[in-house]
Amino acid sequence: MSAGLLLAACSGHKEDPQARALLAAATEAFEAQDYTRATVLLDSLQKGFPGEMEIQREGMVLRPQAIEQLATIRIAQIDSTDVVDKSAMENLKPHLKWIKTPGMIEGYWIDEKAYDPSFMNSTGIEARVSEIGQFYIVSSVNPSVKHTAIAVNGAAGSASTPELAYDGESNYRIGGGEVITFSPEQSDTIGAATVASLQANPSAPVTLQFTGGKGKTMKLTSAQVQGIANAYNYSRALIRARDNQVQRQKLEKTIEIARRQAATAASRLPE
Numbered sequence: 001m002s003a004g005l006l007l008a009a010c011s012g013h014k015e016d017p018q019a020r021a022l023l024a025a026a027t028e029a030f031e032a033q034d035y036t037r038a039t040v041l042l043d044s045l046q047k048g049f050p051g052e053m054e055i056q057r058e059g060m061v062l063r064p065q066a067i068e069q070l071a072t073i074r075i076a077q078i079d080s081t082d083v084v085d086k087s088a089m090e091n092l093k094p095h096l097k098w099i100k101t102p103g104m105i106e107g108y109w110i111d112e113k114a115y116d117p118s119f120m121n122s123t124g125i126e127a128r129v130s131e132i133g134q135f136y137i138v139s140s141v142n143p144s145v146k147h148t149a150i151a152v153n154g155a156a157g158s159a160s161t162p163e164l165a166y167d168g169e170s171n172y173r174i175g176g177g178e179v180i181t182f183s184p185e186q187s188d189t190i191g192a193a194t195v196a197s198l199q200a201n202p203s204a205p206v207t208l209q210f211t212g213g214k215g216k217t218m219k220l221t222s223a224q225v226q227g228i229a230n231a232y233n234y235s236r237a238l239i240r241a242r243d244n245q246v247q248r249q250k251l252e253k254t255i256e257i258a259r260r261q262a263a264t265a266a267s268r269l270p271e
Contacts, residue, residue, distance in 0.1 A: 019049035023059055030066055035073070038066040060265040064258035071251040071258070078244045078251075085241040092234040096129070106131055109234070114227025120174060123218065125150060125208060127191065127231035130184075133242065135235035137161070137187040139210065142177035146213030150182075152190055152220075154197025155204035159189040163212060191232030198229050 026041035042063045046056065097115050100107025109129040119126055119140055126138045139150050148171065151160035161182050164171050171180045182190075197206055206225045210216040220228075 015055065016049055016052055019045060019052040019055045022048070023055050023062075026059065026062060026066075030062060030069075033069070035066045035069045039063065039070070042066070054270070057265065057269055061262055061269065064262040064265070068255050068258040068262070071254045075248055075251050078248050082241055082244055085237040085244075088233060088237040089241070092230055092237070095230050096234060109231065111223075111227030111230045113223045120179060121177065123177075123210075123216070124224070125190075125228075127187075127228040129231050129235045129238075133235050133238035134184040135187060135191050135232050136184045137182045137190050139180045139182070140177060141210055141216060142175075144173065144176060144178045144213075145210060145216050146178065147180070147210035147215065148212030149210075150180075150190065151209040151211055152193050152197075152206055153209070154193065154206040154225075155201035156193060156196035156199070159193030160209075160211065161186045161190060191228060191235075194225060194228040195232055198225060 022041055022045040026038045026045065029035075029038040029041060042059050045052075045059050049055065095111055095113070096109040097112040098107055098109055099115070108131070110126060114127070116122060116124070116126075119138075121140075121142055123141050125140070128136055128138060130136065137150065139147070141147055146166070148163040148165055149161045151158055164180055164182065164186070166172070166178075170182075172178070194206065197204065206220045208218050208220050
């Protein structure tokens with residue numbers, strides 16, 4: 001007779017067979033390396049049979065072990081993604097140029113071949129990556145047409161930014177032209193659509209529309225299209241790598257706590 005059953009017999013408590021079956025199923029799932037199912041079954045055991053103290057104690061040993069294994073698997077996935085992201089950044093970084101002229105509060109990265117020093121006096125868009133890795137779009141139209149949004153149309157379909165009305169700040173006038181700085185959230189659709197179009201058909205044309213006001217349409221050059229994609233991919237890889245490192249640290253802490261909990265729970269089991 002096991003220690004748990006012996007203790008139950010001595011105390012006059014009859015063990016619930018359904019609770020024992022749940023623990024057995026969780027143990028079987030753990031041994032089969034199905035750690036997600038193991039934790040789900042242990043959750044059911046905890047919620048459904050709170051009075052089965054001895055079985056609950058055994059479950060409290062197994063649960064942190066399953067959590068540790070899930071965290072370990074997730075860390076391996078993060079490390080694999082990190083290798084891909086770091087490779088992407090290393091390949092893309094040489095194509096980017098850091099811009100910070102006198103008077104600028106913050107600098108930005110831009111694809112070197114897509115960079116135009118006279119951009120503010122021309123018509124087009126710039127795909128930029130901020131110092132902290134955020135992708136964003138700046139549009140410029142000369143002469144002014146009073147546009148409030150932009151859209152791209154390519155092999156993978158079309159995408160547009162939200163409308164951004166003239167406010168003298170994000171949408172402002174300069175000389176005879178106009179400039180809009182779209183936030184990272186407002187710019188994401190443009191970057192994603194451009195990358196998707198390149199993947200669908202690298203040689204297909206991509207057109208840019210300035211919408212609102214009089215409106216205007218122009219064809220982007222291959223260098224401009226690639227420049228948008230390079231900036232977007234660099235930003236995504238950089239942000240994902242940074243977020244994954246934060247997640248990795250949290251998972252390492254989870255493993256540390258799980259090991260302590262497993263050791264404590266094991267020490268409370270009857271001899």
